[in-house]
Amino acid sequence: RIRSFEIDRCAGVELSALVEPDPGLRAGLAADFPSVPVLHSMDDLWKDEATARRTAGIWCCTGTGIHEQVVVEGAAHGKDVAVEKPVAASVPEILRCYDACAQAGVELFCSYQRRFDPAYGALKERCVDKLGDIASIHAVFRDHPMPSIDFLLSGGDIFHDLMVHDMDYIRWITGDEPVHLLALGTSFVPELRAAGVLDTATVMLRLRSGTSVTMELSRHSAYGYDQRIECFGSKGCRAAVQNPRAVEWEWSGPGGSQSAPLPHSFPQRFRQAYAAEVAHFGEVLRGHARPEFTQKDAIRVAVIAEAAKQSASTGRLFKLCYDTAVPTFRPVESVSSTSC
Incomplete structure (x- = not known):
């Protein structure tokens, strides 16, 4: 609809x-x-x-x-x-x-x-070039409302469904690719835990340029649809996309401060x-x-998501290699590993 x-x-x-x-x-x-x-x-x-x-x-x-x-x-x-x-x-x-x-x-x-969102587009077009070399990127994707258990059990993998959005955006703004990746995750819902389906994960990546990337993923934000990203550069400056509010108001009084809620979910946030x-x-x-x-974007994002999924399931650090049309990945002992 x-x-x-x-x-x-x-x-x-x-x-x-x-x-x-x-x-x-x-x-x-x-x-x-x-x-x-x-x-x-x-x-x-x-x-x-x-x-x-x-x-x-x-x-x-x-x-x-x-x-x-x-x-x-x-x-x-x-x-x-x-x-x-x-x-x-x-x-x-x-x-x-x-x-x-x-x-x-x-x-x-x-x-x-994210390629078409005004805030994410502004970060790419007006902010990134002013940072110098990008030293670090931190992305947050906390979903709201939590999808049905049936959906999550039948294909709602947190890496292929959520992580791919920020991974595509990070590749787009940096023109870079991750070479090392480690993912960790857990499930707080017993049915998901029993099926080996993650509802919470953290992904750590190193890009070819040396940029460090961390990504937080969660299926159950209780306070609204939480989508943020921050880039920090060699010039000591930061550029960020913050959450818009459903309506713009704040209240401050003796009991503290209060503001409008976040957008309910993706149809409202990314309209x-x-x-x-x-x-x-x-x-x-x-x-x-x-x-x-x-096509290159589609293949690379899919391969990176699959590497994250396998890293989380095995606890292994993975090395990604781009010397073929379809990138490959393999477990390595440390980020000092350079060969494919």
Whole structure:
């Protein structure tokens, strides 16, 4: 629904059809968009020749498990495709998605919203160059509300689902890659602990330039959606993205100070970014832009997340190597290890 409303609001882009297999959700979309065909399946879209001809691109908002199916099908019908992160569930699937789009001569865009958020964009454009060499980066991702246990048990891995956002952003602003990585984590929910699913983690990385990176990840912030990052440079200066407030007010009195709550969750915090992503995909559809996020980005972020997952499960330090199209990683004894 988030994407549907943003597409509907975006100048120069319009909804040609919506596809939703769930009858209840389909009825809700039909009520929200009475002039837009709401179809049961992609097959229904292709059978409706007039609507299919009007459709220049597809935005895939499904669960990760069927991203590859939607991307490959859209490419086969000559449509540019946008997909929620990640592109697909594994590196082989990611490669097949990009291969299908390349063979069909269409574009594939994956949405990593920090690249389009005004605050995160300002840090990159106006602040980072003034720091000198970046000495350290600290990122915080504390989720709110906590997703359902069923979601977390069925694929809500904290590294592939949360860490990838900040990892993509850090790669984007530094133009650098991590070479050493250590991840630690735990679970405070018994069902998750029994299944080996983490709800809390810390990741420590060293980039090729020597920049130290720490990342905090949590599934259960009680006080709102907490998304922050700070960069500290060799000139002794810092640049940071702090949390916006749902509304801007503060109260101070004899009993202390109080301020407005944080945004409830990602739809509220990143609404401007989602609108900008849709506008960017519109430019891609018109041939005025190439997708901001590339195949190389997709593969590297996925490999780094998998290295973090394996580090947390084994307690080992990992070395990442970039001498092949798909990076590799292996356990090492210390950060002094340089060979791949």
